[in-house]
Amino acid sequence: MEDREEIVLEAGVRHDFIDELQNVPGGERVRDCIQCGTCSGSCPVSFFMDNTPRKLLAMIRAGMRDQVLESNSLWFCTSCYMCTLRCPRQIAVTDIIYALKRTAIREGRTGGAAKAAALASAFTDVVDRRGRNYEPELLTRYYLKTNPAAMLGKTGLGIRLFMRGRFPLSGERIRGIDEIRAIIAKANEIGGL
Amino acid sequence: MPYAYYPGCSLQATGRAYDESSRAVAEPFGLHVEELEDWNCCGATSYMSVRELLAMAVSxxxxxxxxxxxxxxLAPCSACFTVLRKTDHYLQEMPALRKKVNNVLHAAGxxxxxxxxxxHHPLEITVRQGGAQRVRERVRNPLKGLKVAPYYGCQIVRPKVEFDNPEFPTTLDELMTALGATVVxxxxxxxxxxxxxxxxxEAAAIRLCKNLLLCAQQNGADCIVTVCxxxxxxxxxxQAEVNSRxxxxxxxxxxxxxxxMGVAIGLPARALxxxxxxxxxxxxxxRYMDVPLRIEAPKTASSQGG
Structure with missing residues (x-):
């Protein structure tokens, strides 16, 4: 992390980024943030992030769109909701981070944390086709996309899970897969939230 | 009316033991369940990270x-429980979204x-609706001397549930106590x-797991009990990876x-x-299992006096 931070003067602040969050329930509350740091102190993974949640909220308000969307912080969030629970201003931090992840994926800006984004995308690919997640396929797709060599390192664990009936060799597809297809087609047609 | 049992995808693979044990203890603990026919994935955290309207509609x-x-x-998986509840909540709160999602659902009839x-979550129903006393009455092999660390994780209590405290929940503690175990x-x-x-x-997740295991060990737990x-x-x-790192x-x-719960009512290992x-x-x-039907041995004076 760099010691020197970018300074954004008020006159130069872009407000259109914060407006993008208006559609997220509770998203408009970013404006109410008092920078108390409760979110960062409550976050179980903030020490791994390049920008802590508190700082991320300040950056959103400062209109630092590129830096926010390219921050690895988004992809460390595990959706534990501790920040959302404790925020004294009732800011739905977790949901805001979800919204930022979606924008980052849409714009292909997941460079620094491509693995977590790839995992989320692999998951939806599997469910789109089957209607359900099938863990062995998910992990195979994910590792092939990100780091095929790492899959070898996981073979032992896979075998141990298989031996205990926890890694089935064939997955199911729901009978109503046509309903899922229709839902996907329609949702893609409408888009947004 | 039975509950629509919604196992979720993990319970068909890595979490199979959770599915087996949930089904096995449901009836004996007074829960009538019937699997929700042809259910699909709840969307988990992934759909929400990729496509929002679709995430809501799939759920x-x-x-x-x-x-x-x-x-x-009735959803035993914490992620399914939270996502399905959140979908319903958003649809209630946001009329525009409700219209859009129904528009999408109509395409599928x-x-x-x-x-x-x-x-609902099975833990909630067992403890909050059935009551700890009802649980106690059903126990045949009390888990005396078993020291458990009650681990709730995140999504069963957050962002918000009515049945327990989101930071210091106690439902699982009450259940374990009712089964005769000692909660550390x-x-x-x-x-x-x-x-x-x-x-x-992996490094980040391993570190969090290490903290959870360490705290359980330092407080003398024999095992960690989970709901997810x-x-x-x-x-x-x-755990082996934690140990090696x-x-x-x-x-x-x-x-x-x-x-x-199953062990405490004398169900065999395989069923659980x-x-x-x-x-x-x-x-x-x-020591709690393979106990033939528990017959109270008469207490004699000699066993008391020793």
Whole structure:
């Protein structure tokens, strides 16, 4: 992390980024943030992030769109909701981070944390086709996309899970897969939230 | 009316023991369940990270199926529980979204009236609706002397549930006490296990798991009891990895609360998926199992006086 931070003067602040969050329930509350740091102190993974949640909220308000969307912080969030629970201003931090992840994926800006984004995308690919997640396929797709060599390192664990009936060799597809297809087609047609 | 049992995808694979034990203990503990026919994935955290309207609509298909049957949903997986509830909540709060999602559902010949299906967790129903006393009455093999760390994780209590405190929940503590077990002090009970970071950033998830295991060990727990398939998977299947990264020697069985409910009423190991865990629990539980139908031995004066 760099010691020197970018300074954004008020006159130069872009407000259109914060407006993008208006559609997220509770998203408009970013404006109410008092920078108390409760979110960062409550976050179980903030020490791994390049920008802590508190700082991320300040950056959103400062209109630092590129830096926010390219921050690895988004992809460390595990959706534990501790920040959302404790925020004294009732800011739905977790949901805001979800919204930022979606924008980052849409714009292909997941460079620094491509693995977590790839995992989320692999998951939806599997469910789109089957209607359900099938863990062995998910992990195979994910590792092939990100780091095929790492899959070898996981073979032992896979075998141990298989031996205990926890890694089935064939997955199911729901009978109503046509309903899922229709839902996907329609949702893609409408888009947004 | 039975509950629409919604196992979710993990319970068909890595969390199979949770599915087996949930089904096995449902009837004996007074829960009538019937699997929700042709359910689909709840969307988990991934859909929400990729496409928002689709995430809501995919999740809402399950609510629509339950509504058609006039049933409330029972979801043992914490992620399913939270996502299905959140979908219903958003649809209730946001009329524009409700319209859009129903528009999408119509394309599949479905519709959903927000608020018409309630989503519950088996822990909530067992303790909050049945009551600890009812649980106690059903116990045949009290888990006396078994020291458990009650681990709730995140998504069963957050962002918001009515049945328990979101930071210091006690439902599982009450249930374990009712089963005869001793609940140890476990201040990290609702901290995160790392969830899917285990795949995308293993070092981060391993560190969180190490903290959870260490706290349980330091407080004298024999095992950790979980309510979530991902928590169980991370703490159980990656415990060896924690040990190799941190030089620790954890050998802590990670059990589902439904497995201990089953043991306490005398169900056999196979019916509860015991033996599917990678850190074996049988040595720990042997003294409570294989007990033939419990017949109270008459207390004699000599056994008292010794």
């Amino acid at each position: 809402a298909r399950n609510l629509a199926l339950a509504q058609r049957k006039g049933m409330n949903i 479905l519709s959903y009236e927000p608020g018409s299906v309630h989503v 002090y476990y201040p990290v009970k609702s901290r995160c296990c790392g969830a899917s970071l285990m795949a995308s950033n 398939p991902l928590c169980q998977m991370n703490l159980d299947a990656f 941190y030089g620790t020697g954890f050998n802590m069985p990670i059990l589902y609360f439904t497995q201990l 998926g015991l033996g599917r865990e990678l850190v074996p629990a049988r040595p720990l539980l042997a």
